[in-house]
Amino acid sequence: MSYQDILYEVADKIATITLNRPDRMNAWTPVMEREVRTAMQQAAADSEVRVIVLTGAGRGFCAGADMQVLQTIDPSDVRRATDLPPFDMNRRPDWQTRYAFYPSIPKPIIGMLNGATAGIGLVHALYCDVRFAADSAVFTTAFARRGLIAEHGISWMLPQIVGHANALDLLLSARRVAADEALRMGLVNRLYPADQLREQTYAYARDLADNVAPASMRVIKRQLYDVPFQTLAEATIEANREMAISLASADFKEGVASFVEKRPPRFSSV
Template identity: 75%
Template structure:
């Protein structure tokens, strides 16, 4: 499948999706929106892919919406069913919104944030499961400084990640946050020197695909994103049911065997 505004590559069971408008700091477009979603679904459906990395080309991750498109935005388009209609009723409806579908993907999505991450770019970064940032990366919600509001579930997702007080600070002020502060508030998981970001992210993701059960990752991710909608009792009962299934799986048998035999794991995801 050919893409115009992104790059898509698979290597070592890792699908890398690269926002590819470096001259515009990968400003978000309608074309990019369609292509990122297609690429995410392509990776999710590919049995040869076990993890997904989302990053940007050049100096930025995504500096927000392309202003040439934003200035012509039709308010009626925002309210249309096309923005919010679930595309797979077998998945939790909460994670079927226009941009909030990452949690419904059955594979981990790692955001490799190589530079400016603003507005809709920050939205996509937050929907990634794990975020690694370059020490030169800068973050901002942007919206209040454009006369906009917390879009696309941001007022739900951001407090879940950084807490209520930090979320209000970032949303109300739309101030710029350096990578070190982003790390301290939990906005990103780790910060690396810019020239080591690719190396360190690749090492982490390769460890996932080489040494972790794809089945375990799939179930654990679903458990994590179901939890905000469950009571403790509901969560525990669901976990008990999943545990009974996991001990019947081929990956469980392999997990025990490779440990006892002191050899690398050969997980299949089944």
């Protein structure tokens, strides 16, 4: 499949989706929106892919929406574009919307934030499961300084990650946040020198791809994204149900055997 505004490649059981408008700091476009969603679905359906990395080409991750697009945007587009077919009718509707579909992808998504991450670029970074950033990266919600509001579910997701007070600070002020502060507040998981970011991110991704059971990652990811909608009792009951399934699985036997035999595991691909 060919793409216009992104690059897509698979190697070593890792799918890499690269926002590819480096001359515009990977500013977000409707084409990019469609292509990222399609690429995520492609990676989700590929049995050879166990981990997904989302990053940007050049100096930035995504500098936000393309200003030329914003100048001509139709206000009715926001409502119309959210009416999209869901990935899975059996999954929560919360994860079936225009941008909040990342949790419905049954594979871990790593945001490799190589530079400026702003506005809708920050929205997409937040929907990744973990975020590794260059120590030179800068972050901003941007919306309030453009006369906009907290868009595309960021008002729900951002407090989940950095807490209520930090989320209000970042959304109300739309100030620029340096990488070290982003790490302190939990906005990103890890920081690396820019020239080490790719190496370290892919080392982590390869470890997941080679040494962790895909079925375990799929269930754990679903558990964590379901928890905000559950009581402790509900989460425990669900965990007990999944535990019984995992104990009867070939992957559990393989996980124990590989540990005892001191060899790499050979987990199933589903």
